[in-house]
Amino acid sequence: MNTTARYNRQIILPEIGEDGQDKLSKAKILVIGAGGLGASILPYLAAAGVGEIGIADDDIIEISNLHRQVIYKSSAVGKYKAEEAKSMISELNPLVKVHAIAEKLSGKNAISLFENYDIIVDATDNIAIKYLINDACLITNKPMVYGSIFRFQGQVSVFNYQNGPTYRCLYPDENTQSANCEDAGVIGITVGIIGMLQANEVIKMILEIGEILSGKILVYNILNNDQQKYDFEKNTDIVIIKEVFEEKYKEVKNQVEEISMNEILNEIDNTEVLFLDVRDEDEVPKINFKNVIQIPLLNLENQIEKLNKNQVIYVFCQSGIRSKIAVELLHKNEFKNAKSVIDGALVFNQILREKV
Template identity: 35%
Template sequence: MSGAPVLAPLVEPVAQLSREEVTRYARHLSLPEVGEIGQRRLRGARVLVIGAGGLGAPVLQYLGAAGIGHISVIDDDRVETSNLQRQILHRDADVGRPKVESARDALVRLDPHLSVEAIDDRLTPDNALSLFAAHDLVIDGADNFATRYLSNDAAELTDTPLVWGTIFRFEGQVSTFVPGHGPMLRDLFPDIPDADSVPSCAEGGVLGVLCGLVGSTMAAEAIKLICGIGEPLIGRLLRCDVLTTAFTTLRFSADPDRRAVTDLAEVTAACAAPAVTAAPPVAEATVAEVRDGSGGAVIVDVRESWERQIVSIPGSVHVPLAAIVASGWPALAEAVGGAADIVLHCRSGVRSATALEAAAPGAPAGVRLRSLAGGIEAWTAAAADDQQP
């Protein structure tokens, strides 16, 4: 140990294990640090997992396999084909289903005696406090800043331990926050960042196996807290880089000048703020305007070639973002053939806004450059609406 707070086990044990449970958890029972009493604590635990995606999937799998008595999972997303590369709790047959329903079914297949509540909803200031208070521990696998800070504040207000993790590209972070026993997320990162200050995994990518590494670490933190064993990551931030196989630990302490969390007012405002798809304002074209076709705009796809293989806008030309950022307007000039009205698009509007900023300074007078609002996601949604009876 290195001076970390010694915590009592988080959960009281159930009365006994069944014969089947003794067999199922035999490898845990052989561990002196866990043993029968620890396994009975796991069976008595109630854990809330926020998110059934990249981090939530491995967390749910390992907590379900470990014998957690009750797991609630909250997520309002649906399974997509692009999720399957890393969210291995879900199967191809689950595409289109609510993630929480797919996750519940997967956990019950793993352990028919496991109690699972699937909450097809988003964590909000309206439900956070009651959900946190109803569970012994919360694991935050959310993919946005507002929800992460909502989790922190709800944990502080309800005195609920919180295990936190993030992933991006090849790097991950994990820490554990126990109110009254160490620093919290706001001691480490005091202010809620802007929603678009870091690209999403959809925009920036993520190595699938990183999710398993970070999610398994988060599950291990939960097990340690429930059983009262080991040294949880309280006051420590674990950082991993799978490209270099480097693991580092940053120690941090509570900020004595930080105001205590007394309500959810700040995170309520952050959760209510509309999502921002492009940092500085840029000229935009709506899907309706472009689909109308009356302006004769040339549509330029700034995504990668492999993305166009999944779906593309008919008639669009391809000029990758990297080329436009490197060369500016000349990268577009040859592809658009002297067009005076050009609409750039990507998946959601973030990269096309960046491309517009790079190309606009060199564009000739009279050339109209716009970014497609909502990107190809908005385009395909509009096309799907047209096909509805």
Template identity: 45%
Template structure:
């Protein structure tokens, strides 16, 4: 039930015949999780909070940096060094005190994905890396949640709605990661682009919650801010293997630290099978040995993994290797471990 102040606050959008009082009450009852409070997350959070979404979750383990401020305009220079999730929640509460915010100052990972996501009706993926995007997607598939996806790079952005009422999911669009994994840090991004794409994503959220208009379910919209090109592609849907659901419902992952791995290798190296689950260019840049099998090719290479050895998966930070362990646990009979902290914790 909307109170008098809310009726006044949302008056201009409530007079829209497509939305009305019923639509506004749907917005107040909605629970939305925004994964990532960076370039895309900032405008989405601002507009959804202003629109009157009743409950908004914000998950991000990052802190505000000076290089963020040209595009993440929810923050200012006094916020540098502070938690993005907590800072965003505090600022948004000033924007709209009628919204309930929950800040998760942690990384979205295989351990917390299901527990957090099951509390929300709608998920919005604002992450900037493929491992998180696949994890978000697979969690939504497992829980039957609708997902709004967006990505940005340089002058171009993408928006889509996945897993809505049995529609296509992210893996239907990208069964495996693109060969080139360039992010904004390496490729750059024009500051206004996350605002454009983020607002489209927020608009999709409002339409989905209120049940109005035509959404981007089963479609991919691309926007080029440099030449004003807008294209919409239809996404073909294919049946995904059961492994998609398995990788997000396993709650425990066996981890070992660097010291343990070194001890195993020094005692009986022939009993340990090392797998670098990063991409080939990452492996070539630096590795600690073993074979290189990308996370996204892992289940297709089971026959190359000996069943009688301890399998240790490693990556850059330990996140992808955790996912690898979960994938292998469903199809591999031997013992599988993840190297805690990945190779980024190893001095080289």
């Protein structure tokens, strides 16, 4: 296959040339997450001729993903994202070696996985996972290309580049909560733009050209096209060593008990149990019956006295992510009978309407 013909339009750029293309072909990039950001990052890295790409994602494709995760077809609903993304890349550029890693990133596998790659790309929408990626990058001395979305705004930065500032330098408070795309809403264009900006940082690092977003965070708003960069400094007091990492991220089995909504429908009229809605007050659909109470997750710790430690509490949110965080908080405060509802309010509302 004529590789020069495939990459000719970028090889003729003086900043790239044959030497630059050779660097791209030897690069090994791991993308964590094959959702909206990943769906934008992956095709551009593959098309540019990055030699080896790992895709780590244990999620399956849902129909609600398709408006922004544009590399997937409707016929792929129900299949693993990592496998489908691999198939897409192989068709786009068969010269690229692709690894589909259909497993959840954890403290158990992160370090051994990261050691096989040059650059780690964060394409997730989960804050806890972002701290895990950051810390594993520090242990393995890998740069982390960060991207994040909130509605019509996105952020991009590069952490731990040549011993530069890290995610913890910018966001030291690990207990900060933020809604993901499923809860807050998102338009595909936002993740598309931010994902391409992340891919751009990867390419610049491989080619050793341009100015890397190290010690800087780029904030882009698609509604008014505002684009701003802010500087931040490295906090030299932050030190992550392997022993601390392993202790922090060791897996705790069955820490949060989960239950499906169908299993507890008969409890709706039972005043001895409580349904706790931890969504924000402006979120819809509204779920109203006599034994439901709403306390937004951000307010839960300050209003925890409203709850009875001896009562069975079923916690739900929009998608089942914040409810797990809420249950962890309740467990820490000795609420032993709190359980996270797997299904979110949308499913709950549909079940209730069908019941009526």
